[in-house]
Amino acid sequence: MMFALAFPQIDPIAIEIGPIAIRWYALAYIAGLILGWRVCLRMTKLSPSKALTTQVFDDFVFWATLGVLLGGRLGYVLFYNPIFFFENPGKIFMVWQGGMSFHGGMLGVVMAIILFAWKRGLPLFALSDLIAFVAPIGLFFGRIANFINGELYGRPTDVAWGVVFPGGGPLPRHPSQLYEAGMEGLILFILLLLLVRSGSLAKPGVISGIFLAGYGLGRLIAEFFREPDAHIGFLVGGLTMGQILSLPMLVCGLGLAVWSLRQQRASAPTSAHER
Template sequence: MISYPHIDPVIVHIGPLAIRWYGLMYLLGFLAAYFLTKYQLRERGLRELETHLDNIIFWGALGLIIGARLGHVFFYFPGYYLKHPLEIFALWHGGMSFHGGLLGVLITGYIYAKKHGLNFWFWADLFVVPAPIGLGLGRLGNFINGELYGRPTDVPWAMVFPKGGPIPRHPSQLYEAFGEGLVLFLLMWFLRKKNWPCGYKFATFLVAYGVIRFFIEFFREPDAGVPLLFGWMTRGQQFCFAMVVVGIALFLIKKRKAPCQPYRYR
């Protein structure tokens, strides 16, 4: 067994303000998305689109935070939050859903693209390349917070998490940081120059993320109070299965389309 490294979730206090590792991970994820998407635009000789990038990052970040919070509220614990509605705004108590955040980003991104005559799928293909960096960093934030830990185990690298009782558990946050973060990023970075139809890289991301997380969820402790489908499938696995289905459907829909262009009418 390995000792859990007790890291203070708060980096520094500035008066009443607390700078937390989890929040820093979000910030670093946004910065990675911004600079690596800008890098891809310059690789393609599309510097004129960088103004749109600035705006999309802003609205995407807003959609991500709102969607992630509302996803946690309505996908996992709607009963509790209906009884305690003010807790919806208590972001400092934790509780963010990746699938809700993804929906939030897609909604704000689609609205912006439609308003400005951009090809939504072109931009979706760009942003899914650096997205795993933010996902991996977010899982490291979960690890530092000692939350979303794994199931009981006797593997040599098991850890006892402060919130998980005295039982050694899988450090599933690190598994997810590796799979959803590093492995998925290397895959998407390798595919970034592929001249595929619009939406193919986004579909690849949906399928790859869904498969990776579906598997790792077997090592993660299910959320207390959230019923399992068929007695074993967690809520996260249910959403991941849906992602894989949507990704495959998108591959079929986009098949034989022309190579991707940034504008809807060009």
């Protein structure tokens, strides 16, 4: 007989006051943005760019929120269910019915960073490094919210910690949301923290590159345990849509980190005996 853990019956609505209902998923977004903003304010002291003041991040919170929400929703529409939304365009903006894409949200934030840096005349990679450093905080809370909602669960398994999810049938499944919370959230944040403490903020672009590569790698691994979207299934070579979207992140992230390190070495002053 297969052992399984019972799914904790947590109401997806965290707070309900009359007709107003606030879901855990919404709180996860709010917590990620607020905590990320607060950490960025503290990190301005460590940034090599004096242009990145606390006022800059006070102003950027609005841009980041738009990037996450618009990019996340449009990413889901274009990457995961374009035919349905083409036939039902009125449902595109019904975000309360579910459907957000991290890859889309990431692209939205990248665009927000580029436009904000250009508009304010800020160093692009110095700004993106601080945003990338705090991004795993939001990822962690988001994946925990996915678990609470009983969505994006894993494939059937016989491991001792398998969970029977309400919408996943009678078989125990990998709690892949928690795997992602650990890899894309906790572990990636610790890795970036170690890099920051080793002085990597002085090498603009390295933190951004390692974040992209780290997320891409973590998502690639997690997708081997996560159940593919029912309406998409497995794609080329048995890969999932999440893996196909994560491969470019891994490659581009590693490329950015290597490029940034080479730029740093090229700009380093030549020693006396080499002149």
